Amino acid sequence: GEDVEQSLFLSVREGDSSVINCTYTDSSSTYLYWYKQEPGAGLQLLTYIFSNMDMKQDQRLTVLLNKKDKHLSLRIADTQTGDSAIYFCADVTGTASKLTFGTGTRLQVTL
């Protein structure tokens, strides 16, 4: 079945850029999401990218998609302490309502 992998932990200093990476195995992915989860909370959709796009920018967030390598990244510019959370990538293959999530990357922002 589909597999989505992420590194477990990333630590950055406040004001720096953060880059969170994700790899997936299913080449038929139609679109991919990035979600944020804060402690004790559900999942908040940050952004998404269609599989026919290479890049998408949304304020401080930039998503890059390399379909050839099945690699997705999320760049957060000017990272703030409020960005500390777990970030999940998720892809959709086939039915639009079934998401396959990555393992999650815990982002720690230090002063």
Place this chain on the structure above:
Amino acid sequence: KAGVTQTPRYLIKTRGQQVTLSCSPISGHRSVSWYQQTPGQGLQFLFEYFSETQRNKGNFPGRFSGRQFSNSRSEMNVSTLELGDSALYLCASSSGGQTYNEQFFGPGTRLTVL
């Protein structure tokens, strides 16, 4: 619009019992999906209901079941609870379209099985 609500937020049960969790989607949304989140297995898709019918199913045993009512509210039931069922159960609502459709997640129900 009110967001997705899940009740209860926290639940403690013992092995062998059964439990029912509830999810109220955003008004107008017809699809409700359920996910299980555990430290070991991460986020896994349980099933999706659309217009009162189960439309998709993940790889969970038959002890996990669900239903959806005519007002799109959904319930998830787990029978004969096992320790490994301790998890955060998240539901997501969407319009249910077959192409892109944004899924909005609730805060989750944290189930602890003792």
